[in-house]
Amino acid sequence: MITRGFFAFMAKSGDPNFSAFTRRGLTLSSAGRILVCLLWISYANLIPDPASSSPSPLLQLAQTEDPLRARPKSATRRRFVSLRSDEVNVRVGPGVRYPIKWKFRQKLIPVEIVQEYDTWRKIRDWEGAEGWVHRAMLSNRRSIIVTGRTVTLRRRSSDEAPAVARLGRGIVAELGKCTPVWCRVEVDSYEGWIRREGFWGLRKNEILP
Numbered sequence: 001m002i003t004r005g006f007f008a009f010m011a012k013s014g015d016p017n018f019s020a021f022t023r024r025g026l027t028l029s030s031a032g033r034i035l036v037c038l039l040w041i042s043y044a045n046l047i048p049d050p051a052s053s054s055p056s057p058l059l060q061l062a063q064t065e066d067p068l069r070a071r072p073k074s075a076t077r078r079r080f081v082s083l084r085s086d087e088v089n090v091r092v093g094p095g096v097r098y099p100i101k102w103k104f105r106q107k108l109i110p111v112e113i114v115q116e117y118d119t120w121r122k123i124r125d126w127e128g129a130e131g132w133v134h135r136a137m138l139s140n141r142r143s144i145i146v147t148g149r150t151v152t153l154r155r156r157s158s159d160e161a162p163a164v165a166r167l168g169r170g171i172v173a174e175l176g177k178c179t180p181v182w183c184r185v186e187v188d189s190y191e192g193w194i195r196r197e198g199f200w201g202l203r204k205n206e207i208l209p
Contacts, residue, residue: 076116080201081123083109084139090131094120101131108172110143110201126200142175142208144185148198157182157193164192175201178208 088104094117114130115122121138124130126145146167154161157179165187167173173187182193183202196202 076114078112078114080110080112080142080203081138082141082143083107083111084137088133088137090123090129090133092131094118094122094132098132102129106172108139108141108143108174110145110172110175111138113138142201144173144175144183144199144201146171146173146198147200151194151198153185153187153190153192153194155192157184161193165190167194175208178202178206180205180207183208 083104084107086105086107089100090102090104091098091100109125111123111125113121114124117132119135120132121135122130122132123138126147146169149169151167151171152163153165153167155164167187171187173185176184176186178184178196181196183196184191184193202208
């Protein structure tokens with residue numbers, strides 16, 4: 001029996017006075033002979049020396065199976081980007097060997113990068129779903145997606161300006177200049193200004209020149 005930091009109590013072989021374990025612990029009769037052994041395993045024998053040779057095969061296997069554990073996670077600069085292609089595979093992990101969770105089928109959809117590993121980026125969409133895509137499938141072009149019921153596109157950055165179009169939920173528009181109150185967007189052949197509300201793809205206090 002091996003224990004760590006505990007006493008091990010063992011009865012002499014053949015002693016009829018040895019009683020069984022109780023719920024409160026180990027109980028022996030007064031006539032019983034007890035052999036008390038203290039077994040202490042030194043941590044120095046369990047923990048490898050950091051300066052020793054190459055990692056164990058088990059560690060190498062773990063690193064191969066889960067690349068995110070192969071090195072410490074570095075801080076990721078969270079930022080908005082957009083999809084470069086009309087078809088983008090979103091995977092469970094950072095590599096082509098990981099299964100596909102879903103596919104985007106429209107380019108320019110805004111996504112947020114929340115983690116990075118090598119050439120792969122973990123992204124989050126406007127509904128909070130997350131997955132991994134290759135960085136080649138992402139673009140620095142900024143865009144927004146309408147999440148409100150409707151958003152009014154106006155000719156100028158003023159509530160008094162004439163309306164150019166009304167954008168419904170799910171419409172994706174390319175993002176241009178943004179002031180603290182208004183943003184200039186373009187969708188299809190329409191250009192104009194919308195108020196900073198009812199869409200996703202821009203940080204709360206972010207200003208775009």
